[in-house]
Every structure is written in structure tokens, then in C-alpha cells.
Amino acid sequence: MLSEDSDRVLLERLRRGDKSACAECIERHSPGVYRVALRLLGHEAEAEEVMQETFLSAFKAIDKFEGRAGLATWLYRIAHNAALMRLRRAQPEQVSVDDEEAFGEGLPVPTQLHDWCCLPERDFESSETRAALERAIHDLPEKLRVVFVMRELEGLSTEETAQALEISIDAAKxxxxRARLQLREHLSPYFTELAQTEA
Amino acid sequence: METARCPHLLENMSAYLDGEASAELCAEIERHLDGCEDCRVVVDTLRKTITLYHELPQPELHPEARLRLYKSLDLSEFLNS
Known part of the structure; x- marks a missing residue:
């Protein structure tokens, strides 16, 4: 995670009401907050609103932030909660509130068993492939999507991801x-078709 | 994915790919992969999937969105600093 030590110094300045510290916090963390919101919501304008809400809420509540998690982790938590509220409003039946899933049990058996790893690099770097990768993220269930985005795309550690989402480290893992397996399963038909076209 | 060991491998695949599996488990997985083509394909394509996401260009915050963020927080005076 980016410069936790300098975040601690920044946090002290934020607590003193230093406005230049607010600007520094935005410069440091707004790109990541925006990306997480965008990948959760799939909509640029809504992601921008969530980013604004996140920093507004964070600066208002800075005295209540105990600092057990890092500043970035706390900002991701606020952004996730704001994005989740929007998702629930938009699709209440698709976003479960509870945590009853037995995540460690019954992993789906992979059905896509074609080896597409040997495709030419240009196929992996095309705009079509990048769009397919983004679509596959968007098609993940929210609980899996947010962990994948924070851990794999934003580079948070497993512990930071768990803290941001207020779940256990085992649940984050x-x-x-599960997210990785679902993405592989989802993307394999696309790459298999490319491989068969190349053959 | 037909042998008795396949579900065990599936459960531990991320730990194996992330280098978090014990030496003993790694050896067990590699022995299994030598004889199970389906699991080898799943491991290889899973590894490639992860790599593709690590290499995926990140969406960028539009400069105008940054401008609006500063304005919404009454911080416009710091925009050019």
C-alpha cells in the first residue's frame, strides 16, 4: 500500500483542519477511490458522485477515524458503502445484505477446459479483449467484484481488503x-473462440 | 476435473498461484498436475487471467471530474498548487 507513513502525517494535518492536507489527500487517493467506484457501479457520473461523497464524508468524520486501518483503506470503505447504497437502490433484489454464503464450500467445478494461453500477445492486448475483461468484472456478483477490484486491481493487501470491507481475512481470500475462478470461466469461451479462429 | 484430488486442488489453486501454499502442498499439487490435463489447463488459464488483469490499463479520473471534486469541497484555491 502506498506510503502508509506519509498517510499518518497527512492524517494528523487533516485532524488539525489543514485545508492543504485535504487537497493532498485528494491528489493521493481520489484516482483509486474513483476507480473502485467506477468498477462497482459501471457508470462514470455515478462514480464521480460517489468519489465526492467519499471525501466529503471522510473530511467531516475525520475526528471519528481511529486510525486502526490505513487512511486509504478507510476511504475505500466509505466509497464501497456509498456505492453499495446506490446498487441496492437500483437493484435491491440482486445485492444481498447478509453474509450467509458458505464461501469456502462448493466451489463451482470449472467447465471451460480449452487451453487458450498460447494465443498471440496481440489478441490479449486488443481493445476487444480489454472490453471483455471489463465486462467480466462487471458481471461478477458484487461481493466478489469488490474484493477482486480492491485486491487484484488496486493492489490492497488481503488484510487491507478485509478491513475495508469489514470481513474476515479468510472471507477475503x-x-x-471465487472471483478469479468465475472470471476465468467467463472469459474462456471468448479466448477459446479466438484460438479456434487463429487455428 | 474428474479425479478425487481435483476438488482439493481447485480449493487451493489461488494459494498455489500466489505462492502462499506450503512446500508440501505445492509438491502435492505439482504431482497432480503432471497427471491431470484438465487441472493443468485450469491452473494455466487461471494464471493467465490474473496476469491479464494486472496488465489491464486503469481507468483515469477525468481532469474535469477532479476540478468538480475540488469545487464541491470548497478547495478550488489548491487546484494549481
Whole structure:
């Protein structure tokens, strides 16, 4: 995670009400907050609103932030909660509130068993492939998507991801694993078709 | 994915790919992969999937969105600092 030590100094300045510290916090963390919101919501304008809400809420509540998690982790938590509220409003039946899933049990058996790893690099770097990768993230269930985005795309550690989402480290690990398996399963038909076209 | 060991491998695949599996588990997985083509394909394509996401260009915050963020927080005076 980016410069935790300098975040501690920044936090002290934020607590003193230093406005230049607010600007520094934005410069440091707004790109990541925006990306997480965008990948959760799939909509640029909504992601921008969530980013604004995140920093507004964070600066208002800075005295209540105990600092057990890092500043970035706390900002991701606020952004996730704000994005989740929007998702629930938009699709209440698709976003479960509870945590009853037995994440460690019953992993789906992979059905896509074609080896597409040997495709030419240009196929992996095309705009079509990048769009397919983004679509596959968007098609993940929210609980898996947010873990994958934080852990794999934003580079948070497993512990930071768990802290941001207020879940256990084991739950974060299992959700990441399930997300990866689902993405592989989802992307394999696309790459298999490319491989068969190349052959 | 038909042998008795496949579900065990599937459960531990991320730990194996992330280098978090014990030496003993790694050896067990590699022995299994030598004889199970389906699991080898799943491991290889899973590893490639992870790599592709690590290499995926990150969406960028539009400069105008940054401008609006500063304005919404009454911090416009710091925009050019």
C-alpha cells in the first residue's frame, strides 16, 4: 500500500483542519477511490458522485477515524458503502445484505477446459479483449467484484481488503479465489473462440 | 476435473498461484498436475487471467471530474498548487 507513513502525517494535518492536507489527500487517493467506484457501479457520473461523497464524508468524520486501518483503506470503505447504497437502490433484489454464503464450500467445478494461453500477445492486448475483461468484472456478483477490484486491481493487501470491507481475512481470500475462478470461466469461451479462429 | 484430488486442488489453486501454499502442498499439487490435463489447463488459464488483469490499463479520473471534486469541497484555491 502506498506510503502508509506519509498517510499518518497527512492524517494528523487533516485532524488539525489543514485545508492543504485535504487537497493532498485528494491528489493521493481520489484516482483509486474513483476507480473502485467506477468498477462497482459501471457508470462514470455515478462514480464521480460517489468519489465526492467519499471525501466529503471522510473530511467531516475525520475526528471519528481511529486510525486502526490505513487512511486509504478507510476511504475505500466509505466509497464501497456509498456505492453499495446506490446498487441496492437500483437493484435491491440482486445485492444481498447478509453474509450467509458458505464461501469456502462448493466451489463451482470449472467447465471451460480449452487451453487458450498460447494465443498471440496481440489478441490479449486488443481493445476487444480489454472490453471483455471489463465486462467480466462487471458481471461478477458484487461481493466478489469488490474484493477482486480492491485486491487484484488496486493492489490492497488481503488484510487491507478485509478491513475495508469489514470481513474476515479468510472471507477475503475465498471471495478473491471465487472471483478469479468465475472470471476465468467467463472469459474462456471468448479466448477459446479466438484460438479456434487463429487455428 | 474428474479425479478425487481435483476438488482439493481447485480449493487451493489461488494459494498455489500466489505462492502462499506450503512446500508440501505445492509438491502435492505439482504431482497432480503432471497427471491431470484438465487441472493443468485450469491452473494455466487461471494464471493467465490474473496476469491479464494486472496488465489491464486503469481507468483515469477525468481532469474535469477532479476540478468538480475540488469545487464541491470548497478547495478550488489548491487546484494549481
Amino acid at each position: 475465498v471471495r478473491l479465489h
